[in-house]
Amino acid sequence: MTTLLLVRHGETDWNLERRVQGQTDRPLNTTGLEQAHVLAGELAAEQIVAVYASDLSRARDTAAIVAYSHALDVTVDTDLREKHFGSWEGLTDLEIAARFPGAVRGHWGDGETTEALVARAVVAIERIRTANPSGTVLVVSHGGTMRAILDHLAVEHEPIGNCAVVRVDY
Numbered sequence: 691m692t693t694l695l696l697v698r699h700g701e702t703d704w705n706l707e708r709r710v711q712g713q714t715d716r717p718l719n720t721t722g723l724e725q726a727h728v729l730a731g732e733l734a735a736e737q738i739v740a741v742y743a744s745d746l747s748r749a750r751d752t753a754a755i756v757a758y759s760h761a762l763d764v765t766v767d768t769d770l771r772e773k774h775f776g777s778w779e780g781l782t783d784l785e786i787a788a789r790f791p792g793a794v795r796g797h798w799g800d801g802e803t804t805e806a807l808v809a810r811a812v813v814a815i816e817r818i819r820t821a822n823p824s825g826t827v828l829v830v831s832h833g834g835t836m837r838a839i840l841d842h843l844a845v846e847h848e849p850i851g852n853c854a855v856v857r858v859d860y
Contacts, residue, residue, distance in 0.1 A: 692819045693826040694858045695733065696836050697756075699748040700725040701852040708783045711832075712775035712801065715746050722748065725853040726755040733855070734759060739825035742818055744770040744832060752853065753830035769814035772832035776801030804838070811838040819860055 700722030704711045718726065729752070738760045743753035745766045753764045778786060778799045798804075811831075818827060831839075833850045840847045845858055 692822050692824060692860045694815070694818075694860055695736065695738070695826060695828045696839060696856045696858060697729065697752065697828060697830045698833050698836055698850045698852055698854050699744075699746075699752045699830060700729075702748050704780075705852060710775050710778050710781055710783075710786065710799070711748075712772050712779040712799070713746065714779045715748075717747050718751050722752070722852065723755075726752040729853045729855070730756045730759040733828070736760075736826055736828075738762065738828050740765065740818075740822050741828045741830070742767055742770065742814075743830040744768070744772070744835070746771055746832070749830045749832060753828065756828055756830070767814050767817070769810040769817075770829065770831040770835055773799065773804065773807040773834045774801035775799030807834060808838040808842060811835050812842050815839050815842075815860075 700718045702711065702716040702722055703719045704716050733756055741753050741757040741762050742765045743749045745768050750764060750766060757764045776799050818829060836850050836856065840856060843858060847856055
């Protein structure tokens with residue numbers, strides 16, 4: 691059995707501003723870096739055998755901080771990226787509500803579909819599980835990607851905060 695530690699990246703300035711990041715590559719802010727170091731401490735006793743992350747710097751850098759404390763490298767997987775929201779990326783929630791009144795009820799963004807996100811996230815998680823048929827694996831990704839994986843695995847979850855960990859035996 692593989693134990694997945696699914697983690698959302700640390701905070702960015704756009705998280706604070708409630709801007710849609712999607713696949714826009716935004717760095718961790720000071721709080722995000724602190725969150726990643728706290729996470730590394732919280733996971734210090736875990737026997738992590740591998741670390742995977744989205745290629746976007748906010749996830750990759752969060753993963754690198756934890757991986758370093760376990761003397762592991764980070765395997766980057768672009769399929770762990772956040773959903774691409776198209777022209778909505780960089781907009782705040784208020785700007786989206788003003789420009790796209792149906793956004794609250796309907797499809798978010800004019801880029802990648804949610805179905806496409808789910809398909810690639812499931813491929814990534816299956817690839818990770820196949821490569822690591824036992825042990826504990828850290829997977830650092832994004833809120834939307836994590837929700838897609840958790841929904842696919844039928845795992846109930848709360849809203850996913852920055853550096854939140856969801857443990858899944860798979």
